[in-house]
Amino acid sequence: MAVFAVVVGLVLMGVVLWDAFETIVLPRRVARRFRLARLFYRWTWRPWRALARGLPARRRENFLSYYGPLSLLLLLACWAIGLVIGFGLVEWVTGLSVAKGEIPGIGHALYFSGTTLFTLGLGDVAPATHLTKFLTVVEAGTGLGFLALVIGYMPVIYQAFSRREVAVSLLDARAGSPPTAGELLRRHATSYGQEALRELLAEWERWSAELLESHLSYPLLAYFRSQHSNQSWLGALGAVLDTSAIVRVGPEGACERQAELTFAMARHAVVDLAQVFSTPPRTPPVDRLPPAEFDRLVRHLEGAGLKLRQPETAAHRLAALRGLYEPYVHALSVYLRLPLPPWAPQAGRADNWQTSAWEKKPATEGVRPEASGVVPAAKEDEDHF
Numbered sequence: 001m002a003v004f005a006v007v008v009g010l011v012l013m014g015v016v017l018w019d020a021f022e023t024i025v026l027p028r029r030v031a032r033r034f035r036l037a038r039l040f041y042r043w044t045w046r047p048w049r050a051l052a053r054g055l056p057a058r059r060r061e062n063f064l065s066y067y068g069p070l071s072l073l074l075l076l077a078c079w080a081i082g083l084v085i086g087f088g089l090v091e092w093v094t095g096l097s098v099a100k101g102e103i104p105g106i107g108h109a110l111y112f113s114g115t116t117l118f119t120l121g122l123g124d125v126a127p128a129t130h131l132t133k134f135l136t137v138v139e140a141g142t143g144l145g146f147l148a149l150v151i152g153y154m155p156v157i158y159q160a161f162s163r164r165e166v167a168v169s170l171l172d173a174r175a176g177s178p179p180t181a182g183e184l185l186r187r188h189a190t191s192y193g194q195e196a197l198r199e200l201l202a203e204w205e206r207w208s209a210e211l212l213e214s215h216l217s218y219p220l221l222a223y224f225r226s227q228h229s230n231q232s233w234l235g236a237l238g239a240v241l242d243t244s245a246i247v248r249v250g251p252e253g254a255c256e257r258q259a260e261l262t263f264a265m266a267r268h269a270v271v272d273l274a275q276v277f278s279t280p281p282r283t284p285p286v287d288r289l290p291p292a293e294f295d296r297l298v299r300h301l302e303g304a305g306l307k308l309r310q311p312e313t314a315a316h317r318l319a320a321l322r323g324l325y326e327p328y329v330h331a332l333s334v335y336l337r338l339p340l341p342p343w344a345p346q347a348g349r350a351d352n353w354q355t356s357a358w359e360k361k362p363a364t365e366g367v368r369p370e371a372s373g374v375v376p377a378a379k380e381d382e383d384h385f
Helices: 002-025 034-051 057-065 067-094 107-118 129-175 179-187 193-217 219-223 233-249 254-275 290-301 311-336
Strands: none
Touching: 002 034, 002 067, 002 129, 034 067, 034 129, 034 219, 034 233, 057 067, 067 107, 067 129, 067 219, 107 129, 107 219, 107 311, 129 179, 129 193, 129 233, 179 193, 179 233, 179 290, 193 219, 193 233, 219 254, 219 311, 233 311, 254 311, 290 311
């Protein structure tokens, strides 16, 4: 029994410390399937997501938004509990000293391990052998290092989240709420719009690279959701991919080379993230761009003076490009419960910045798009799943 307890304790300590190292310290993706952090998110996200289905649409997004920060705290708590149990099992075998008349049991060992890991040092349970004293020092040092890593880990996570969300928010006035490829191109159909569009796509090429780096190193960032229900990092990335695909098909005078670079980087990001979350590509059950929607998109662009080159083959060439990324984006959308934006904006939809909780009508004076009967953007999106 003693040998079994020591083996289990050492294995548990090693697994927890290695998992914490890979999750917090190691700045690259870990391909190994068996990981505590991966199992934790697999076993908690799916029940959380299932509970959200039974909630009204207005509360569903709020409920899902709690998961990311809460899961981070629970994961840290699981690591701490694992270390307490692991050290406690070994210290129980190596020997503890308790009050007279009592026999050191597993409860005493776990209590002593917890007070040592968090450096409380109460003294009512003490090490009885030299080996236990050595383990006590090691555990206290491990506890200090663990707390230091946690303190340094939190700012890194939230800084990466903030950088991601700034770019998502900037799309509000540039591509609508939610952002769409058709509206992004329409709002840049001016004399200086093509240069602005080229700069925007270049910024999103870099944003996609930063997203790839940060979310491969810290996958839990994918569960952190945006401030508004009609915005998300995945929806914004999908809109940029859609835009890059259309530009590659070719409105005349567009920045095709930059679109190719942005498309490549953005697709790289979604493919690698699909691997991280074990979401194989899935063909959407409903075509995001059926022929009728494609015709509406073409009319939307032509209304702004943008005409596709070789319109007779444009739909076929666009479908080929869509096949390179849509299955991966759709798989992530289903897994994370993040809806994808349409290709063209909904009629009468206001941007988030045009509305507030105190205004019945959005402030649209001097603002494109010019739409009548605008529906406030504060209204929650309907369920997309």
